Amino acid sequence: MLGKTYLTKQASLLMKYARTTSDSELSAKLISKAADLKSQADPLPDKDQSPKAPDVSPDEQPGS
Template sequence: MLGKTYLTRQASLLVKFAKTTSDSELSAKLMSKAADLKSQADPMPDRDQGPRAPDVAEDGAPKSGNPITPS
């Protein structure tokens, strides 16, 4: 599942591209897709809830030690 941050960023880029094109049909399609992505992102929580990287402790702080060789 895609996160809110990703969807919002993609929608923002589509709006930016829509504003730069002189093709009104393309601009309308880009704006429509941006609105779709925004509507998908709106009900999601503000913070993405993806899986944590293996080098992150339960409290969110990075684990100490060398990430390449176990200590």
């Protein structure tokens, strides 16, 4: 599953390309795809919820 950060970044890039092209049909398609990616990203949690490595204690702070 793709993460929220990845989907949001891809949507932003598509919007950037849509603004730079002079082809209105291409621009509309890019905007549509960006909206689709944004709608996929919105319900996802803001932070990475992937499992931690087994050797990582949840109480452990980096550098301690």
